[in-house]
Amino acid sequence: MKMKQKLEVTSSRPYSIFLGVGLEDLGAYLEKELGGIEHLLIVTHPRVKEHYLERLINGFSAFQCDVLVVPPGEEEKSLERLSKLTSEAVACGADRHSVVLALGGGVIGDLAGFFASVYMRGIRFVQIPTTLLAQVDSSIGGKTAVNHPSGKNLLGAFYPPLVVWTDFSTLETLPxxxxxxxxxxxxxxxxxxxxxxxxxxxxxxxxxxxxxxxxxxxxxxxxxxxxxxxxxxxxxxxxxxxxxxxxxxxxxxxxxxxxxxxxxxxxxxxxxxxxxxxxxxxxxxxxxxxxxxxxxxxxxxxxxxxxxxxxxxxxxxxxxxxxxxxxxxxxxxxxxxxxxxxxxxxxxxxxxxxxxxxxxxx
Amino acid sequence: MKMKQKLEVTSSRPYSIFLGVGLEDLGAYLEKELGGIEHLLIVTHPRVKEHYLERLINGFSAFQCDVLVVPPGEEEKSLERLSKLTSEAVACGADRHSVVLALGGGVIGDLAGFFASVYMRGIRFVQIPTTLLAQVDSSIGGKTAVNHPSGKNLLGAFYPPLVVWTDFSTLETLPxxxxxxxxxxxxxxxxxxxxxxxxxxxxxxxxxxxxxxxxxxxxxxxxxxxxxxxxxxxxxxxxxxxxxxxxxxxxxxxxxxxxxxxxxxxxxxxxxxxxxxxxxxxxxxxxxxxxxxxxxxxxxxxxxxxxxxxxxxxxxxxxxxxxxxxxxxxxxxxxxxxxxxxxxxxxxxxxxxxxxxxxxxx
Missing domain, CATH: 1.20.1090.10 (Dehydroquinate synthase-like - alpha domain)
Structure with a gap:
């Protein structure tokens, strides 16, 4: 049973939260609703990549797609990882018109969202939360950040996504x-x-x-x-x-x-x-x-x-x-x-x- | 002869540019116009500090003031320096209500502005341009950034200052x-x-x-x-x-x-x-x-x-x-x-x- 729901968030930049949708349907949504997107930069986690990347990418035949894999762990929410993502993004030709997709849990969402907010002074991004924590909490509200030795989430931005796309089937493999x-x-x-x-x-x-x-x-x-x-x-x-x-x-x-x-x-x-x-x-x-x-x-x-x-x-x-x-x-x-x-x-x-x-x- | 001028910039967050004002008068302006500021974090350059910090600080008796000095050079517009500023800001108790003052040229303005845009997801900042380049160009428009090995100004934010405060007498010591x-x-x-x-x-x-x-x-x-x-x-x-x-x-x-x-x-x-x-x-x-x-x-x-x-x-x-x-x-x-x-x-x-x-x- 899949029950679709749509919530509208009216912030300085309004966005929609979709619940109960399928990963494979995001491509069609982006094509229809957002237009003019040619290049997607998927930031994800090794385990999530293994289980869900294929289903997501199956819907992306209309786009050029690059995948950046971030090792597991909260310690990756760092300026060092942000810097590495930057090098990788430049190497695969990401420009101001690229869209970042955060496919994963809270670490991926916070990191990829902050990366999107500062890369070339801000490019668009989409949250695809795959953990319960990200689905109920961290993908909502537009807060992005990395940690710093002086404090958790100390450097970040208020940067709402274009859309939050929640497929509950990703919970099946969650420890x-x-x-x-x-x-x-x-x-x-x-x-x-x-x-x-x-x-x-x-x-x-x-x-x-x-x-x-x-x-x-x-x-x-x-x-x-x-x-x-x-x-x-x-x-x-x-x-x-x-x-x-x-x-x-x-x-x-x-x-x-x-x-x-x-x-x-x-x-x-x-x-x-x-x-x-x-x-x-x-x-x-x-x-x-x-x-x-x-x-x-x-x-x-x-x-x-x-x-x-x-x-x-x-x-x-x-x-x-x-x-x-x-x-x-x-x-x-x-x-x-x-x-x-x-x-x-x-x-x-x-x-x-x-x-x-x-x-x-x- | 000092001719004061005021220009209004109507961006998503409007701000004023003051030309021909004195460094020593900024404190009174902040007290009167902005209220509720207790802590100022001045980011500056060694040479600028030597020549102009005292005049600026003379107007700040109402505030707690900390000074962070950034070594000279474009190479300081980096994530590494951003990270150091973050440690220093935490150490001197900077919180969400602190205001960053960028006292210097384009490097200081870009770096301190970007720092202000991401510290605790954004705190207020003031541009005090002391070089001709900063006065005619880089302090205006709300662009902030640091460089990255993959490109100049590659990571940054559109983050307008509260106010731009331009004292032309700072040009006297400019090489x-x-x-x-x-x-x-x-x-x-x-x-x-x-x-x-x-x-x-x-x-x-x-x-x-x-x-x-x-x-x-x-x-x-x-x-x-x-x-x-x-x-x-x-x-x-x-x-x-x-x-x-x-x-x-x-x-x-x-x-x-x-x-x-x-x-x-x-x-x-x-x-x-x-x-x-x-x-x-x-x-x-x-x-x-x-x-x-x-x-x-x-x-x-x-x-x-x-x-x-x-x-x-x-x-x-x-x-x-x-x-x-x-x-x-x-x-x-x-x-x-x-x-x-x-x-x-x-x-x-x-x-x-x-x-x-x-x-x-x-």
Whole structure:
């Protein structure tokens, strides 16, 4: 069963999100809708290339096509890889009229999107998310970036794609660990903005673990609608959009501490969201009953709520590089009930340390 | 005598260009007009720092100020330097609300502007051009970039500044070689878009060589008005703006061949403009009398019209990386009379080689 859906994002440059479409149909869409495209530059991941490139390229007989393969790993979201992509793009004759296709997960989307935003001062690009994380979250909203030794996603651009093209069949070959990364963001979207989605996840917990395709289409669609709604209200992240960073201030610190190696993004967000929830509870913002529901869902899906052997002081220090911070003051996102969150600007280091201590196993 | 002027650029993000203002007055302007700025990050050049930083900073008592010094040289317009600026900015606490001030010439403006466009996905910046080249050309139009081994200005962004703040007194300490870089762009602007400016330059040739300040204010103002007019018609360089690249398709090839070391940008543009003019003449687009006027003015100002010992075939090949090119076809800008130029898309390699041969001394 394939159910097609189309969502329109009205940002400074409007674009469409297609859900439940087939990889092999993108070529026809580009030909019909966008015209004047001759050269496609596909940026992808070795495993994704092996499973899905052929189906995508089958639809591209009208175009000249080049494929740039990026090795696996978050460490490829770097200026060094950007530089290599640039050399490769020039070598295969990419010009201002070429279109970059990001075929892969969040790393590919962020990297290829940022590359497209700066190559010759900006060429067009298309997101083709193949992981749950990319489908529910990172392919939406126009944020692109690479990491830097001084911070995650520190260099980037707000650069909306032409179109987001989501074929759910790419989830079939996705390792469970990567499914969890997407589920962490889905729970986050439910906690910060959609109580009904939260209940849906609670009710369908076992079906999610059993990887029932219909449940995934539903949760993806509902999850990204939370994001689209927030992004449309605040494209450049000056206000409400910061809510999407629930769990990320704490989570990025965990990822940075582990140099993006020891901990997945999903686990970082999961533990980070729990830390934020504990901090909200300590402030009396959220009831203990709701905290318990959040803990139960996160655990029930197999996501972590604690981590072993970290130093809270080091993690606190790493939170200083967070892009949301202002005048040296840490800006946090805290849930005040299931389905709603707040921007908090007055958290002191002591309460942040207390929250860290609740998620760290000594 | 100081004559203040203000020009408004109406791009996707409108901004003002101030001419004939004082460095020491920028602080008061920022406080009054922009509010909510607490942290300034000044990116500058060692020589400029020595001469002008104190005057600028004297006006900044209301702000926290950090200064990042970039070593001299076009080779600093690189991803490596961008990465270093990022580390330094994080170390001094720059956040999304910080403002980057580019105090220097074209290298500083392009580099600091691109840095501002990508740091935390874009923070505000101000252009404070201190060279004639930056004042008449590179600080205007919102183009920022770094170079890459595969091509000049290959990675960048269209990212307009908040404001351009031009104090002509900074020209007093500018070496004549660098004045020539600016004069080359001024002649280019006259040839492609302002016959009256061309006559003004012919008439005042000696005063320009004698560095009479009033003449410089006049030529700067008129020269950048050509650029502002063209840019406002075509911010993202899809059509008419390409005319500003007169001389640059040839010139960039010369600069790339010399690895940005052996030849100044001004000399590259000068010889490149002459090559384009010869090509236009060979096509019967421009009269020999007008070609002679162009040659006489360029020579009269002390700019080169020829270069020694280059291989035309190598230069032709280097022109293939030009960002204007489309579908492998070289796109050239050719003058068809003084004060007017055309985009030409059908130049064949043979006539380009002939043009190269006319400017190369064997």
């Amino acid at each position: 469970w660990e990567e499914v969890l990364n997407g589920l962490a963001e889905t729970v986050k979207h439910a906690v910060l903005g959609d109580a009904a989605l939260f209940s849906f996840l609670e009710t369908n917990q076992q079906k999610i673990i059993d990887r029932i395709p219909e449940i995934y289409q539903e949760l993806t669609s509902r999850s990204l609608q939370v994001k689209v709604r927030v992004v449309m209200e605040d494209e450049k992240e000056k206000g409400q959009r910061m809510l999407l960073n629930l769990g990320h201030s704490f989570g990025h610190a965990l990822e940075t501490e582990a140099a993006y190696q020891g901990i997945s993004h999903g686990k970082g967000v999961s533990i980070g969201m729990i830390a934020a929830t504990y901090l909200a509870e300590a402030r009396g913002l959220i009831t203990s009953a709701e905290v318990k529901r959040i803990l139960d869902l996160v655990k029930g899906l197999g996501l972590p709520i604690q981590i072993q052997g970290k130093d809270p002081e080091i993690l606190l220090h790493l939170m200083e590089a967070d892009k949301k911070n202002q005048k040296g003051q840490k800006v946090l996102i805290l849930p005040d009930k299931i389905g709603h969150a707040l921007v908090v600007r007055d958290a002191c280091d002591e309460e942040i340390l207390q929250a860290w201590n609740k998620v760290i196993i000594k | 004549w070689e660098e004045v020539l870089n600016g004069l080359a762009e001024t002649v280019k602007h006259a040839v492609l878009g302002d016959a009256a400016l061309f006559s003004f330059l012919e008439t005042n040739q000696q005063k320009i060589i004698d560095r009479i300040p009033e003449i410089y204010q006049e030529l700067t103002s008129r020269s950048l008005q050509v650029k502002v007019r063209v840019v406002m018609e075509d911010e993202k360089e899809k059509g008419q703006r390409m005319l500003l690249n007169l001389g640059h398709s040839f010139g960039h090839a010369l600069e790339t061949e010399a690895a940005y070391q052996g030849i100044s940008h001004g000399k590259g543009v000068s010889i490149g403009m002459i090559a384009a003019t010869y090509l236009a003449e060979a096509r019967g687009l421009i009269t020999s009398a007008e070609v002679k006027r162009i040659l006489d003015l360029v020579k009269g100002l002390g700019l080169p019209i020829q270069i020694q010992g280059k291989d035309p075939e190598i230069l032709l090949h280097l022109m293939e990386a030009d960002k204007k090119n489309q579908k492998g076809q070289k796109v050239l800008i050719l003058p068809d009379k003084i004060g007017h130029a055309l985009v030409v898309r059908d130049a064949c390699d043979e006539e380009i080689l002939q043009a190269w041969n006319k400017v190369i001394i064997k």
